[in-house]
Amino acid sequence: TRQSLITQMVGRELTQLFPKFNNTIGEEVLTVRNLTRQGVFHDVSFTVRRGEILGVAGLVGAGRSEVMESLFGMERFDSGEVLIDGAPVTIDSPSVAIEKGMALLTEDRKKSGLFLVLSVLENMSIVKMPEYIGKSGFVQHVKMAEDCMEQIRRLNIKTPTMDQIINNLSGGNQQKVLIARWLLAQPKILILDEPTRGIDVGAKAEIYHLISELANRGVAVIMVSSELPEILGMSDRVMVMHEGRITGILEKDEADQETILSLASH
Numbered sequence: 001t002r003q004s005l006i007t008q009m010v011g012r013e014l015t016q017l018f019p020k021f022n023n024t025i026g027e028e029v030l031t032v033r034n035l036t037r038q039g040v041f042h043d044v045s046f047t048v049r050r051g052e053i054l055g056v057a058g059l060v061g062a063g064r065s066e067v068m069e070s071l072f073g074m075e076r077f078d079s080g081e082v083l084i085d086g087a088p089v090t091i092d093s094p095s096v097a098i099e100k101g102m103a104l105l106t107e108d109r110k111k112s113g114l115f116l117v118l119s120v121l122e123n124m125s126i127v128k129m130p131e132y133i134g135k136s137g138f139v140q141h142v143k144m145a146e147d148c149m150e151q152i153r154r155l156n157i158k159t160p161t162m163d164q165i166i167n168n169l170s171g172g173n174q175q176k177v178l179i180a181r182w183l184l185a186q187p188k189i190l191i192l193d194e195p196t197r198g199i200d201v202g203a204k205a206e207i208y209h210l211i212s213e214l215a216n217r218g219v220a221v222i223m224v225s226s227e228l229p230e231i232l233g234m235s236d237r238v239m240v241m242h243e244g245r246i247t248g249i250l251e252k253d254e255a256d257q258e259t260i261l262s263l264a265s266h
């Protein structure tokens with residue numbers, strides 16, 4: 001059966017694929033009000049709290065990725081307001097988003113995430129590079145390598161060395177390097193767009209555990225996913241979009257496959 005196959009591959013039952021931490025959900029970290037980009041998404045309003053995983057469901061073309069890219073300063077929006085810790089912010093570039101404590105794991109890791117000709121170390125360190133250079137103007141290679149090794153161990157990244165070219169790694173390990181990149185930046189808001197797309201079930205289980213652990217530490221997580229079991233298994237609340245609008249925000253006990261599919265299709 002599929003269940004026994006997954007148990008053999010992952011070493012745990014399907015019900016254990018999604019780890020359950022008793023997260024303490026805190027105050028609102030991100031507040032989005034009436035976000036609109038003409039012809040793409042309209043009047044999008046939601047909040048995410050410290051320690052919460054907000055799942056974002058919807059069909060292809062619902063506008064989910066576009067909202068996340070606008071929040072992260074990759075794309076403009078026409079109107080609306082974004083608040084972090086209750087204070088209005090203007091995020092007009094990814095570098096400003098990173099300064100404000102946001103991180104975005106993009107939907108297509110090869111197109112807009114990874115630098116395929118660079119090493120694991122270089123890919124992992126790139127966001128934190130200004131910190132590694134500091135005032136001296138010299139790169140702190142030892143600190144950079146120590147941080148990289150710590151993440152390789154923590155995320156169980158399978159690579160012969162940190163100098164391995166990232167294109168030679170499996171999809172699951174490439175995704176873990178991208179997650180490690182953002183962990184080094186220590187974000188308070190982590191946006192994950194299709195975090196387990198195209199990776200094997202063993203790596204998926206590890207990524208689910210990591211996401212839960214981050215939420216447990218107080219990170220506010222937004223997880224965009226087209227996989228309903230993932231949305232249902234991981235989310236504290238589920239936001240559903242259809243054709244650029246939010247059609248519902250469900251508490252965990254209200255969210256089931258039928259309700260989500262119904263909201264996603266009209």
